[in-house]
Amino acid sequence: MNSKEYYQKNKKRIRKRNNLYWKNNKDKKSVKDRRYYIKHREYLIKKSQKWRINNQEKRKKQSKKRYILVQIKIKAQRLAQKIPLKKSCEICGEINNLERHHWDYNQSLLVNTLCKNCHQIQHIKYFYDSYYGRIL
Numbered sequence: 001m002n003s004k005e006y007y008q009k010n011k012k013r014i015r016k017r018n019n020l021y022w023k024n025n026k027d028k029k030s031v032k033d034r035r036y037y038i039k040h041r042e043y044l045i046k047k048s049q050k051w052r053i054n055n056q057e058k059r060k061k062q063s064k065k066r067y068i069l070v071q072i073k074i075k076a077q078r079l080a081q082k083i084p085l086k087k088s089c090e091i092c093g094e095i096n097n098l099e100r101h102h103w104d105y106n107q108s109l110l111v112n113t114l115c116k117n118c119h120q121i122q123h124i125k126y127f128y129d130s131y132y133g134r135i136l
């Protein structure tokens with residue numbers, strides 16, 4: 001068996017192991033990524049341009065989806081303005097920089113009072129993989 005065959009046969013396992021390695025060596029990865037980018041810059045730019053041209057429908061759908069999510073969020077925030085903030089953060093008790101935290105933007109009146117710091121932590125903890133992981 002040559003190395004190519006070996007790779008093909010164990011593709012999943014090797015990829016998994018490599019991904020784990022780069023995950024644990026993030027600083028090395030950023031150097032590697034930068035080097036790769038510099039070396040293949042033109043190719044990468046062309047590739048992304050090509051993708052954009054070939055996937056216009058997909059891009060339209062994505063931006064439409066994002067637009068709807070933002071609308072839901074804005075509506076929920078507007079409705080929640082009427083709910084008074086509590087005197088302190090419900091997690092740590094901080095009294096400065098208080099914000100309303102939505103657990104679900106479809107339930108606009110379900111909010112808790114959190115300080116800025118706890119609010120960010122909640123978003124990273126529970127919404128990181130979703131669009132809502134980022135606080136706009």
Ligand SMILES: [Zn+2]
Pocket residue numbers: 089090091092093094114115116117118119
């Ligand atoms: Zn807090």
